[in-house]
Amino acid sequence: MFLIGLLFLQCSENPTTAPTRSLDLTAAEKELVESDNSFGLRLFREINEAQGDSNIFISPLSVAMALGMTYNGADGSTKEAMQQTLELSGLTLEEINESYRNLIELLTQLDSKVQFDIANSIWYKLSIPEPEADFLQRCQQYFDALVTGLDFSAPDAASTINAWVEESTNGKIEEIVDDPIDPLICMFLINAIYFKGSWVYQFDESQTQDTLFYLPDGTTATCKMMSQKAIHGFLFSDDFQAVDLPYGDGAYSMTLFLPWEDGDINALIAQMEPENLNNWLSQFSSDSVNVFIPRFTLEYDRELKADLTALGMGIAFDPDEANFRNMYSSIPQVWIDKVKHKTFVQVNEEGTEAAAVTDVEMGYSSVTNPAFRADRPFVFMIRENESGTIMFIGKIVDPTGG
Structure with missing residues (x-):
């Protein structure tokens, strides 16, 4: 079983659900959603290459937003590399920032029956x-970021930041910053997301049974x-079947993709590019469906430096x-010294609770290394150093000349 979409931005309406209010997005906002989703799918595929038979749960929105704040501080080749990796090439910095500001407001107010909080x-x-x-x-204005100067050497510095993380995820993620703080870190840029939604059609707990799940x-x-x-x-497709389970008033949903019994989950993930995903979602139709999904809780964490380097922004870590x-x-x-990502998800008969934190840690050196x-x-x-005797001296004009 494979689930996707819970913490993705989804700009195309699912034909089976009816959002409480319309997402009237500008052209720039639509392009940002498409860019974030494309980046998120690439990141997911990259992580899956490294963890093929493991549970994975990431928030593309959280990673993109934390790196979006960081992008405001980049310049030159670093900015270009981040622009390419985050797929922001068609947008100006002003369009990116204004789009994030509007999306934060829209997404957190979209469905009165779903709690969705974004904090930076x-x-x-x-x-x-x-x-x-x-x-x-800019980070305050467009990302509504709390900006705080802190004595990183103070005994309570890490716990102060982690308390904000715990509060912003409703207690589901308790810490992201190591204690004590590395003395070569000068800044933390953190995004936190919390989601809680009840199924439109809740599962009857009395019908839940112990059943075998077939592992890879x-x-x-x-x-x-x-x-x-x-x-x-x-x-129904040639490679998989899929179902869309709505929350609240239908603005949010969980979409599950299940390969056929002789199929390969990793082969399906390899096909998950924006064009394919949008094509699949456009083909959904409403029907009476017998749905069987496991109750599960998952905590996941990953340091994303290697993944983001593979996607093209290695210069930002150099x-x-x-x-x-x-x-x-x-x-x-x-x-960028580290990009740390932690998530939580619990799926049960009532609905889903999920949280994500992305922490971009900036390293620094006060002296330029010669x-x-x-x-x-x-x-x-x-030379012989004690007496100063020069034993050999030479000149190289061509090191390949022999």
């Missing part, structure tokens, strides 16, 4: 030159299998090459 925060180190005021102002290695595990019969969006001059102009070297690159003619000598 920036925590910067007080003992070094302050971040650029314009950068902090051919063995089985016993799970609590919920069941119901109701009108849902449904799709202490010597990264350019975040729009974040810190008075510190010679600032780079570089010696001998890529032109040079003189060299071999």
